[in-house]
Amino acid sequence: MTTLSHAPVSTRPIPNPKRSLITRLNMGTGIIVGAIFCWGTYYAMRAGRDMTDSHNVNKVLLASMLMWSFGFLVGIGALIGPFRWLIGKDLTAEEQLYLAGDGQGVKRYFKYCTDHKVVGIQYLVGVMTMLGVGGTMAMMIRTNLATPGSHLVTPNVYNSLVGLHGITMIIAMIIVATGPFGNYIMPIMIGARDMAFPRLNALSWWVLFTAIPVLCSAWFLGGIPTGWTAYAPLSDQAGPGMNAFLATIIIFAVSTAVAGMNITTTVIAMRAKGMKWNRVPIFVVGATISVALAIPAFPTFMLAMIQTGMDRTIATGFYDANVGGSGWLYANLFWIMGHPEVYVILIPGVAALMEIAPVFVRKPLFSYNAAIAGFAGIAGLSVLVWAHHMYMSGWMPSLNGPFMITTEFISVPTGLLFLVLVGTLWRGRPWMKLPMLSVYAFLWNFLIGGITGVYLSDVPADNYLHGSMFVTAHFHYTLMGAAFTGAMAGLVYWFPKMTGRMLNERAGYIAFWLIQIGFNVLFLGMFMAGAEGQPRRVADYAFVYEHSNMISTAGAYSVGIGMITLLWAVVHSWRNGKIAPMNPWGAKTLEWTVPYPVPLENFDVEPIITSDPYGYGKAAN
Amino acid sequence: MSTDTEFHIHHDSAEKVGRRERLGVRLLIVADGSFVFGMIFSWFYLRNLNENNAWLPKGVHTFTTASGYTAAIGLIIAALAHRAGEMNHGLRRVSSIVVFLALLIGAVYQWHQMAHMPFIAHDDNGRPFYNGAYASNWVLVAGANMFHYLLGAFVALGLVIRGYRTKLDPVLEEWRQRTAGSWFTWIAISGILCAIAASFK
Numbered sequence: 001m002t003t004l005s006h007a008p009v010s011t012r013p014i015p016n017p018k019r020s021l022i023t024r025l026n027m028g029t030g031i032i033v034g035a036i037f038c039w040g041t042y043y044a045m046r047a048g049r050d051m052t053d054s055h056n057v058n059k060v061l062l063a064s065m066l067m068w069s070f071g072f073l074v075g076i077g078a079l080i081g082p083f084r085w086l087i088g089k090d091l092t093a094e095e096q097l098y099l100a101g102d103g104q105g106v107k108r109y110f111k112y113c114t115d116h117k118v119v120g121i122q123y124l125v126g127v128m129t130m131l132g133v134g135g136t137m138a139m140m141i142r143t144n145l146a147t148p149g150s151h152l153v154t155p156n157v158y159n160s161l162v163g164l165h166g167i168t169m170i171i172a173m174i175i176v177a178t179g180p181f182g183n184y185i186m187p188i189m190i191g192a193r194d195m196a197f198p199r200l201n202a203l204s205w206w207v208l209f210t211a212i213p214v215l216c217s218a219w220f221l222g223g224i225p226t227g228w229t230a231y232a233p234l235s236d237q238a239g240p241g242m243n244a245f246l247a248t249i250i251i252f253a254v255s256t257a258v259a260g261m262n263i264t265t266t267v268i269a270m271r272a273k274g275m276k277w278n279r280v281p282i283f284v285v286g287a288t289i290s291v292a293l294a295i296p297a298f299p300t301f302m303l304a305m306i307q308t309g310m311d312r313t314i315a316t317g318f319y320d321a322n323v324g325g326s327g328w329l330y331a332n333l334f335w336i337m338g339h340p341e342v343y344v345i346l347i348p349g350v351a352a353l354m355e356i357a358p359v360f361v362r363k364p365l366f367s368y369n370a371a372i373a374g375f376a377g378i379a380g381l382s383v384l385v386w387a388h389h390m391y392m393s394g395w396m397p398s399l400n401g402p403f404m405i406t407t408e409f410i411s412v413p414t415g416l417l418f419l420v421l422v423g424t425l426w427r428g429r430p431w432m433k434l435p436m437l438s439v440y441a442f443l444w445n446f447l448i449g450g451i452t453g454v455y456l457s458d459v460p461a462d463n464y465l466h467g468s469m470f471v472t473a474h475f476h477y478t479l480m481g482a483a484f485t486g487a488m489a490g491l492v493y494w495f496p497k498m499t500g501r502m503l504n505e506r507a508g509y510i511a512f513w514l515i516q517i518g519f520n521v522l523f524l525g526m527f528m529a530g531a532e533g534q535p536r537r538v539a540d541y542a543f544v545y546e547h548s549n550m551i552s553t554a555g556a557y558s559v560g561i562g563m564i565t566l567l568w569a570v571v572h573s574w575r576n577g578k579i580a581p582m583n584p585w586g587a588k589t590l591e592w593t594v595p596y597p598v599p600l601e602n603f604d605v606e607p608i609i610t611s612d613p614y615g616y617g618k619a620a621n
Numbered sequence: 622m623s624t625d626t627e628f629h630i631h632h633d634s635a636e637k638v639g640r641r642e643r644l645g646v647r648l649l650i651v652a653d654g655s656f657v658f659g660m661i662f663s664w665f666y667l668r669n670l671n672e673n674n675a676w677l678p679k680g681v682h683t684f685t686t687a688s689g690y691t692a693a694i695g696l697i698i699a700a701l702a703h704r705a706g707e708m709n710h711g712l713r714r715v716s717s718i719v720v721f722l723a724l725l726i727g728a729v730y731q732w733h734q735m736a737h738m739p740f741i742a743h744d745d746n747g748r749p750f751y752n753g754a755y756a757s758n759w760v761l762v763a764g765a766n767m768f769h770y771l772l773g774a775f776v777a778l779g780l781v782i783r784g785y786r787t788k789l790d791p792v793l794e795e796w797r798q799r800t801a802g803s804w805f806t807w808i809a810i811s812g813i814l815c816a817i818a819a820s821f822k
Contacts, residue, residue, distance in 0.1 A: 006721040260652075324667060324755070328666075
């Protein structure tokens with residue numbers, strides 16, 4: 001795909017970092033300053049306030065949580081750059097190099113490091129942690145549902161489990177591909193030396209990091225009773241734990257906007273010479289469309305959270321019908337974000353599989369343009385379908401028909417994605433390595449997820465299925481069965497580049513089959529229960545649903561064991577795995593032209609792109 | 622040209638860095654625009670729904686139609702002053718100071734307006750609340766204006782200080798002026814849009 005020019009990228013000698021404030025700040029100082037800001041705000045605001053008034057409690061808690069986040073950023077040094085800009089003394093060369101983590105070893109992972117590869121690894125570890133926490137909650141939910149009348153957890157705890165599992169997994173899935181691979185791999189794939197805004201790149205990660213303890217604090221504040229959708233007015237009336245949810249989403253929306261802007265700018269403005277738009281690797285296109293979609297989508301979610309927060313703290317009435325508010329306003333704002341968000345999750349996973357398929361069948365990607373049209377069509381239509389989540393809410397019944405049509409129409413660009421993958425596999429001789437298995441798993445899972453989605457987009461069918469386990473099974477098939485499968489394939493595929501080692505293949509295969517078989521058992525069982533009428537988000541159920549729930553729980557345990565196996569494979573291989581060659585898969589994209597460890601500026605010489613990235617089987621390549 | 626305090630470890634030209642920063646800010650404006658769109662949607666949605674006739678309950682005082690525009694005046698002056706500085710380099714230092722002062726004074730005025738909202742009522746226990754959806758939306762719009770004022774003032778203060786420093790890359794500084802101009806223009810537009818919405822009682 002590439003030729004390399006021989007113009008040196010850097011001739012400037014790397015100076016030694018000065019001992020300045022920047023060198024003394026790290027995650028530890030961030031936590032200390034964050035804790036001081038948090039507790040300081042808490043005690044300062046408590047003083048003289050009537051803490052029996054729920055508005056005051058919410059005010060104090062929400063402010064403390066947001067100040068924790070701000071304090072952490074102060075403590076880790078995130079605001080040094082803006083402050084230095086303000087006073088006209090920009091960071092020196094030494095300081096910029098120090099921030100890039102040059103020569104700091106493992107310590108840089110605990111600092112405000114601007115190197116995109118460090119940020120990618122931070123995201124990877126963060127995502128795995130979130131998946132672990134969210135997965136543990138899922139296991140508790142399934143264990144509770146294994147038999148009717150189970151009292152493993154109380155109904156209130158069950159509600160919180162469902163809500164916190166939901167939001168933890170949604171956040172994890174939003175960043176599961178664009179976080180680790182969008183940061184580590186994508187800049188190298190386009191021949192860039194870093195992200196467009198390295199300091200903002202670090203900011204997006206550390207802002208997100210501050211949301212994790214905030215969300216966890218919900219448990220200690222009574223949990224959340226609302227599910228991950230946090231529908232108003234229930235969220236207006238919920239206990240103190242709800243503040244943690246609101247603060248998490250507000251913080252997360254900031255992180256997403258910054259990350260989305262950074263990735264989009266990087267791809268538009270920093271591609272290597274010769275990398276025209278039709279030569280951009282498909283994963284890069286998918287990740288960019290996904291984050292570009294997130295840029296306008298998430299602020300409306302943030303707005304809904306701010307309005308809820310205002311209702312809870314200063315007694316406004318956005319969602320209180322007594323003073324002119326409406327729960328439908330929340331539902332609209334939430335789903336205007338909520339449905340595009342599904343595609344923000346899905347597209348990078350599918351794009352990763354499209355990146356992988358040509359490599360393992362040694363054929364060009366079938367119809368690159370159709371893939372772009374598919375992604376663009378999905379992104380465009382995704383903002384016109386939100387009210388299909390509200391068919392049964394009573395909001396504007398006259399609009400059900402139009403929204404049904406736009407929703408069903410979205411299966412056209414989605415079908416293009418299928419065609420591209422099937423066309424790529426067609427008459428190929430696949431090299432059946434672990435990443436390739438995920439392509440087949442995706443096709444199976446997403447077929448089921450997609451077809452059941454057509455049922456749910458249909459108003460009469462939704463009338464029966466709405467609010468049932470059928471819906472839960474459907475969105476797990478799309479988010480976990482499709483998007484997570486794509487991300488898992490990406491992890492195995494890019495693991496050698498990110499860690500310098502090959503993933504343990506045997507453990508990887510065991511994990512793959514346990515997860516995929518368990519997943520299908522779990523959610524096919526759930527389709528059964530849903531079709532029979534079992535409602536979702538309910539801690540107990542009638543005996544008639546016993547068998548399908550038992551099947552689902554058995555599948556869940558298989559997924560759980562598979563996830564633990566995958567985690568073991570990742571950790572073990574990272575430490576002791578076989579040393580990976582520079583290009584173990586024989587792929588043609590740029591990331592495989594750089595050694596491990598990848599140099600600070602990625603390329604010793606500037607790459608110049610002379611052909612498309614999928615020229616497999618062509619004589620010229 | 623001295624570039625003692627301006628250095629890019631990735632060695633891109635100031636021109637490239639400047640263009641990139643402008644694109645980044647414009648993307649952030651898209652995000653902020655989505656938020657403002659959401660606020661305006663909330664305003665008209667709740668106004669037209671008029672749930673329980675409580676958009677504007679009887680006896681609740683309102684701001685005048687001009688109040689939204691007066692709250693946005695600082696944003697508008699800042700955008701115009703910055704534009705004047707961009708068109709005439711001789712005015713740049715003065716215009717930067719005008720921009721900063723306009724935003725600072727605008728923020729103080731916005732704070733004053735928020736502290737003296739006429740529609741705050743009290744419940745039976747004497748606790749204050751915003752009576753009616755109109756009141757709720759007003760306080761949100763005012764808060765968004767306040768956010769724009771403060772962020773704009775931060776940027777403007779940076780431009781004032783940097784205008785007096787000589788050891789900065791003039792090409793990059795020129796781009797940063799343009800980039801800041803995009804932001805100032807947007808927050809002025811946002812202020813006007815919110816003012817138009819707020820004029821529908």
